[in-house]
Amino acid sequence: MSIASPSTAVSNSADVVIAGGAVVGGAVACFLRKLGFAGRVVVIERDTTYAQSATARSAGGIRTQFSTPENIRLSRASLAIIRELGFMDEVGFREQGYLILASETGRATLAANVATQRREGADVVMEEPAALAARFPWLSTDGIAAGAFGRSGEGWIDPSSLMSALRRESRAMGVEFVTGEVCGIDVVGGGRIDAVRLTNGDRIVCGRLVNATGPHAGALAHMAGVALPVEPRKRYVYVVDCRDLPRRIADAPLTVDPSGVWFRPEGRTFICGRSPDAAQEPADLDLDRIDHDFFDTEIWPHLAARVPAFEAIKVINAWAGHYDYNTLDQNGIIGRHPELANFYLCNGFSGHGLQQAPAAGRAIAELIVHGRFVTLELTRLGFERIARGEALAEQNVI
């Protein structure tokens, strides 16, 4: 953070500066215009290929199966927004559902979560092993006490297509996208951000600053003197192929085993992964390095046990991406900073930010335009809980 004098020479100014132009930045920009914001909106993005963004490396999943009502509402609202904006075909929504499986120890939690989801209007049913075996004949129900299946409103999309569509809409409504890297934030006395500084020497005075830098949100907030517990955590996605798969498995939902291993169909192949335990967190954040032993020891045995046809599976590709990981409670941080009054946060989604970006972006735009949340009440996801150190725990972090 640097303390700026208001008389510092100005090279540029905008009513709203959004740092980060992927799915969250694009959603905020798009909704500012949709809500009638007429001022200058500038999105600053350092990598216009978006190749390393969390968005481009996401698995694209959309689910209603959360334990926190706000998360259920955000995902449902985001899917509705994608539909209303006419993006459904473009993003290729595959409404094949999520199937979350529980062993006897997880059964009560699963039932409580399903009750919450159904109260929120989600189309999720809890099924016993016999019903699961009938619905999904490729599945082994050994060790399974129950499963929760989303019959509608869940599935997956192409993440990059959603990000591109939001950017295209924003541009068409006059949002400017600038290539550059924010490397400093000037704060003036009285608790306001005055300007952002870019590595090329530009300084952009901003009426408001939105943090949409995904896994780098903690680093950006630090430039303003704000401790935001969001950091990159490396996650692997493996692409697997298998000869002689039963035909019906192509219709499989995104299935989550009690071990945490998940898989879903992707065209003629499958993708799969698992979040590491705390002790397994990769220290090396380089996205070009893939841990293939992790697949062999932590994923394959569970896949083969859950789907006998996966015995003969082979990895044909893999990628790594950075989760925008909120170390306090793995939930989004959506709102205005209580002390820096023109600093807005939309960060920390920890593996569920793609599906929440449209509604979370709209929520930030509402705060800017109306000074309050209008369509969804998201106060519990604000920064205040972070400042108090009070976690808003979510049971279903995948």
Ligand SMILES: Cc1cc2nc3c(=O)[nH]c(=O)nc-3n(C[C@H](O)[C@H](O)[C@H](O)COP(=O)(O)OP(=O)(O)OC[C@H]3O[C@@H](n4cnc5c(N)ncnc54)[C@H](O)[C@@H]3O)c2cc1C
């Ligand atoms: C492997 C993996 C699987 C996932 N699966 C799912 C899923 O199934 N469903 C789901 O909902 N979510 C999923 N996620 C999470 C989801 O991808 C993220 O929560 C979401 O994409 C975050 O979007 P974002 O725009 O905030 O961040 P990003 O997409 O990372 O975008 C941030 C942008 O900010 C830019 N930037 C950073 N710092 C600066 C700076 N200083 N100056 C200028 N620009 C900067 C970056 O270049 C980047 O383009 C997954 C993530 C990963 C890694």
